[in-house]
Amino acid sequence: MARTLRLVHLFPELLNLYADQGNLSVLSTRAKQRGIEVKILPVKLGTKLDFDQADLVLLGGGSDREQAIVGKELLAYRQDLLSAIDLGLPILAVCGGYQLLGEFYELPSGEKVPGLHLIDMTTHAGKNRLIGNIAIEWNTNAQGAVRTLVGFENHGGRTMHDYPPLGKVVKGFGNNGTDQKEGVQYKGIVGTYIHGPLLPKNPHLADHLIRNALRYRGYSDDLGDLDDRLEWEAHHSILNRMQIG
Amino acid sequence: MRIRSMIGLWLGRATKFALKISGRSGTSLPGLVAGKVAPHLLQDLMAQLTEGVIVTGTNGKTTTTALLYAFLSEEESWLTNRGGANLHQGLLATMMSTSTLSGKLRIRKAVLEVDEATLPKITAFYHPSVILVTNVLRDQLDRYGEVDETLHLLKEGTEYPGTSLITNGDDPLAMSLGISRSELTYYYGFTQVPEVTSARADVRDGAFCLLCGEELIYDYFIYGQVGAYHCPNGHFQRPVPDFGGKYDGATKQLLVEESVSKDNQVYAIASPVKGIFNQYNLLAAISAARILGKSPATIRKGIVNYEAPTGRFQVFVGTPLRTLALVKNPTGANSVLRAMEEDAGEKVLCFAINDDDADGRDVSWLWDINIEEFLPRSFCETWICTGTRGLDMALRLAYAGVDRSKINVLDKLSQLVEETSGYVLPVYILSTYTALHPLSELLRKGVTNG
Ligand SMILES: [Zn+2]
Numbered sequence: 001m002a003r004t005l006r007l008v009h010l011f012p013e014l015l016n017l018y019a020d021q022g023n024l025s026v027l028s029t030r031a032k033q034r035g036i037e038v039k040i041l042p043v044k045l046g047t048k049l050d051f052d053q054a055d056l057v058l059l060g061g062g063s064d065r066e067q068a069i070v071g072k073e074l075l076a077y078r079q080d081l082l083s084a085i086d087l088g089l090p091i092l093a094v095c096g097g098y099q100l101l102g103e104f105y106e107l108p109s110g111e112k113v114p115g116l117h118l119i120d121m122t123t124h125a126g127k128n129r130l131i132g133n134i135a136i137e138w139n140t141n142a143q144g145a146v147r148t149l150v151g152f153e154n155h156g157g158r159t160m161h162d163y164p165p166l167g168k169v170v171k172g173f174g175n176n177g178t179d180q181k182e183g184v185q186y187k188g189i190v191g192t193y194i195h196g197p198l199l200p201k202n203p204h205l206a207d208h209l210i211r212n213a214l215r216y217r218g219y220s221d222d223l224g225d226l227d228d229r230l231e232w233e234a235h236h237s238i239l240n241r242m243q244i245g
Numbered sequence: 246m247r248i249r250s251m252i253g254l255w256l257g258r259a260t261k262f263a264l265k266i267s268g269r270s271g272t273s274l275p276g277l278v279a280g281k282v283a284p285h286l287l288q289d290l291m292a293q294l295t296e297g298v299i300v301t302g303t304n305g306k307t308t309t310t311a312l313l314y315a316f317l318s319e320e321e322s323w324l325t326n327r328g329g330a331n332l333h334q335g336l337l338a339t340m341m342s343t344s345t346l347s348g349k350l351r352i353r354k355a356v357l358e359v360d361e362a363t364l365p366k367i368t369a370f371y372h373p374s375v376i377l378v379t380n381v382l383r384d385q386l387d388r389y390g391e392v393d394e395t396l397h398l399l400k401e402g403t404e405y406p407g408t409s410l411i412t413n414g415d416d417p418l419a420m421s422l423g424i425s426r427s428e429l430t431y432y433y434g435f436t437q438v439p440e441v442t443s444a445r446a447d448v449r450d451g452a453f454c455l456l457c458g459e460e461l462i463y464d465y466f467i468y469g470q471v472g473a474y475h476c477p478n479g480h481f482q483r484p485v486p487d488f489g490g491k492y493d494g495a496t497k498q499l500l501v502e503e504s505v506s507k508d509n510q511v512y513a514i515a516s517p518v519k520g521i522f523n524q525y526n527l528l529a530a531i532s533a534a535r536i537l538g539k540s541p542a543t544i545r546k547g548i549v550n551y552e553a554p555t556g557r558f559q560v561f562v563g564t565p566l567r568t569l570a571l572v573k574n575p576t577g578a579n580s581v582l583r584a585m586e587e588d589a590g591e592k593v594l595c596f597a598i599n600d601d602d603a604d605g606r607d608v609s610w611l612w613d614i615n616i617e618e619f620l621p622r623s624f625c626e627t628w629i630c631t632g633t634r635g636l637d638m639a640l641r642l643a644y645a646g647v648d649r650s651k652i653n654v655l656d657k658l659s660q661l662v663e664e665t666s667g668y669v670l671p672v673y674i675l676s677t678y679t680a681l682h683p684l685s686e687l688l689r690k691g692v693t694n695g
Contacts, residue, residue: 013452013460019612025644063393069458132606152607195609200640230643230652234636241633 003219004037005210008054010097011062011070012042020060020094022197026206027056034223036214045069049077051084056213061095061195064107071100074116081118090188090212094198098183098191099123099157108156119186121161126177129156134172134194135244136182139164144204148245150238151196159193166192171242188212201238203231246289246348253283254348257341276334279341287333288370289348290340296354297371298533301364301399302379302419304577305526306331308518308557309379310358312530312548316539317356319547324355328554331360336367361395364402376403377411377533379526381418382469382576392418396455411532413525414484415471421455424481431505433532434486435525438465456480468522468583469576488532492516492524494587499527503535512541517551519558520584522577556681558584561688565593565665567672569688571681572596573605575613578675582619585673589622593665593672595629596638597658597680604677608634616645626670631655632680658683662691 009024028038043049051057062070074081085091099105102121104112110125131154138149149167158176165175166183174182175193183192190209192198199206203226211221239245246254257279264274279286291297298317300310307329314325326339336357343351359367381396396418403410403422407429413419414432423430452461454476466472475482487505492498498513516527534544553559556571558581572578585592600606611634628651630638639654655664658680665672676684 019609022609022612022641022644025612029644065393065458152609154607196607196637197609197612200612200644201637227649230636230639230649230654233654234640237636 002035002037003214003217004039005031005213005217006039006041006053006055007213008051008057009040009042010057010059011045011073012060013044014062014066014070019195019197020058023060023092023094023199023206024058026197026199026203027058027210030203030206030226031210033226034210036210045073049074049080051077051080051089054084054089055217056209057089057091059091059093059097059100061097063096064113067096067100068113070096071113071115074100075114078116078118081116085118085187085189088188088212088216090209090216091190092198092209093189093191094195095155095193098193099159101184101189101191102159102161105157119161119163119184119189119191121159121163121184123157123159126156126158129154130173130177130193132172133238133242134174134182135170135239135242136167136172136174136194137170138167138205139185140208142204142208146204146232146235148235148239149194149198149202149205150235150242151194151198151201153193153195155193166190166194170244188216201231201235203228247283247285250283250286250289251348253279253281253286254341254344255346256282257286257337258346261341273330273332273334273338275341276330276336276338280334280337287337287340287367290337290344290350291355291367291371293350294353294355294371296537297373298356298375298377298537299359299364299367299373300356300377300379300533301359301361301402302377302413303361303382303395304574304580305379305522305529306358307554308523309377309526309529310356311554311557312518312527312551313377313533314356315549315551316530316534316544316547317354317537319539319543319550321354322352324350324352324357326357329358331358332363333366336363361398361402365398368402368405372405372408375409375411375533375536377529378403378413378419378422379529380413380416380469380471381422382416382574396421409536411529411536413471413529414486415467415473415525417452417461417470417474417481417483418455420484421481423484431487431532431536432484433488433490433525433528434483435467435491435528436486436489436502437491438467454478454480468580471525488528488535490524490528492521499524499531501528501531501541505535510541514541514544514548517548518553519587520580522580523558523584555685556676559685561691563691565668565670565672567665567674567688569674569676569681569685571678572614572675573678575610575615578614579619581675582615582623586619586622588671589624591624591626591670593627593629593668593670594623594625595631595661595665595672595674596635597661597674597676597684598630598632598634598638599677599679600634601679603679608637611638611641614641616642616647620646626651627668628652629655629661629664631658631661632677659687662687666691 105123165181261275414434464473
C-alpha cells in the first residue's frame, strides 16, 4: 500500500527564524526517497486548524513579537492539541516553538508571556544569551552507530521541566545551561533549542520522526537505507571541531 | 585637539610604521592602538570635516560607498574607507591616514561606510551632512539578535535635525526611518519592475506593518522584502521616489527621473555593476551625489573611475574567468544568484563558507538561500564547497535537489584555485567574509602564475 504523510508547517510566514524549512525539506526529501508520498501543508495565520489532518506538525522559531502572535492564535486550539498529543501526534518544536509548549516564557523585560501549556514546562529569561555549537547524547532506543545530535543553539530563555530530555548535553548549554538536559521527548513531542537547522546533520533523528509519523498514521514504519555519507561527514566534522569523539 | 588624542595619534602612527618595516601593513592594529589610548581621537579628527557622508545599511554599503566616492572624487579630493573597514578602528585608521603630525586633516571631505551597530556611537559626537541607508535586511543572527534591533540602532543614528537622510523607499524597513522625520528626507526607488520577479519566496523580514503588525500587501517584489508595498490599514506605503530609477538590461543603462529638483531632470547613466541589488546601490549613490550638488555630467565622468571593491563581483581575468562575490546573509546571497542568472551559459559554482565571528557563527542562514529557485536557471556543471562549513553548504545543495555526484567538497580553501584551474567555463565563487581576502589573494597569485 502506498503510504502518504501530511506534514503541517505552522505559520511559516512568522516562524521561520532559524531556517525551519530546512527541517521540513529534510523530512519530506527523506520520506519521498523511500517512496512515501508527502503533502506539505503550510498553515497561515487565520486559517482553521484541524489536527486530524496532520501526521507530523512543525512549530518553528520566530522573534518575540512574532511568537506572541502565534501563541495567541494557537491558544484557541489548546484542547485539540492536547487530544492529538495524547494520541501520539508527532510534533517537532524548535527554539521559540519549543518554549511555546510550556506554561509561559519570560521576556528579557520580565514580562511573562503565556504559552500553550501542553506540557508542564517553564522558561525564565536569562542574563545572557546561550549561543554556540552544541552536541548532545540522544536519549533513544533507536538502533544505530551514532547516538550524538549536533547543531547550533541561540536562546536567552532557561527552560525547566521533569520530562525525559531529548538528550544529555555533551558540549554546549542545552535547556538552561545547568542541568545538562537538552530539549524534551514526551509522547510524540520532540522539543529542542537545537537549530542549524536540526535535521540535515542528524539524519537518524529525521528518520525517527518519519517513523513516528508513519506509525501514528497506522502504516508500517519500514524505512530503507539512504546514501548518508555527506550527512555523517557533516555530523562528524562538527564533533571534531568541538573535540568530541 | 586634546593632548591625549595627540598622543594616541603618534602611537598609532608609530605602530603603523613598525608594522610597515616588519612587512605587515594593512591591518587595523594602528587604529586599535590609537583608539585604546585616545578614545576621543576619532571625534577630534572628524570635527575637522567640512563635509561628511555616511553610508550604512545591511547590504551594499561597500559597493555604494565605492560608487559614491568615484562620483565625488572626480572634481576634488575626498577621503574614504575603501574595502569595508567600517568599525571604529577602521574609521580611525582612515582619518589618521590623512592627518598631519599635529593632527590636522589634509583632506576635509569624507564618504565613510559605517557598520549599523557603530553608527549611533559615531553620531553621538558627529552629525554628517548626508546619511544614506541602503536597506534593512536580515543579517547574521548571532551578531544582532534580530532585525528589530538593527532598526533601533539605525533610528538612533538618523534621528537628529540638520542631516539629509537618503534611503530606499522600496524597502519598508529602511523607509520607516523617514516617517518620523519631516525635513531633509529623500527616497530612491525603482519606478519599473526590472524583470519578472513575482512569486519569489525569498526571506521577507519587513513584510509586516511596523505600526499595526498587519501583513503588508505587495503589488510586486523586486528582491527580499523590497518592492511596492502598503499597509492594509493605511499606516504607510511605498513613497513616490524623489529619485526614480529604470534599468534597461539590454543597454545596461540606468535612467534616473528626479522629482526632487524644480526642473525634474531625467538622465541616463551607464551602469558598471551587475544584478538588480547593485542597480539599487548605483541609484543610491547617484541620489547622494545629486543631493551633494554633483551634476549628471560629473557622475558620468566619475563612473569611469569606479573599481569593484574586493569580492563585490570582482573579476579575475584569465582562463577560467573567475568572479568573486561576498555573501553574508540570505538576501545578499539570493541577489548574487540572481545576478548570476544574467549569465545563461554553463558555469562552475563554488561556495566558500566559514563560521568565524565576522562571518556569523550560526550558518542556519544557508537554508534561507533560495537554491531551489535558482537551480533550474543555474546551468551549473559542477558545484564546489569549501570553508569550515563547506559540508553544511553541500548538504544545503543536496537537499535543494542538486545531484550529489556533482558536489565536490574541498577540505582547504587553498585547493580552490587548483581545483578550478582545469575549467574553461566561467567560475563563480561565493564567499563569506573571512574567506574573501585569502581567496582574493590566492586568485590574484593563481592568475599571475597561470
Ligand atoms: Zn499598519
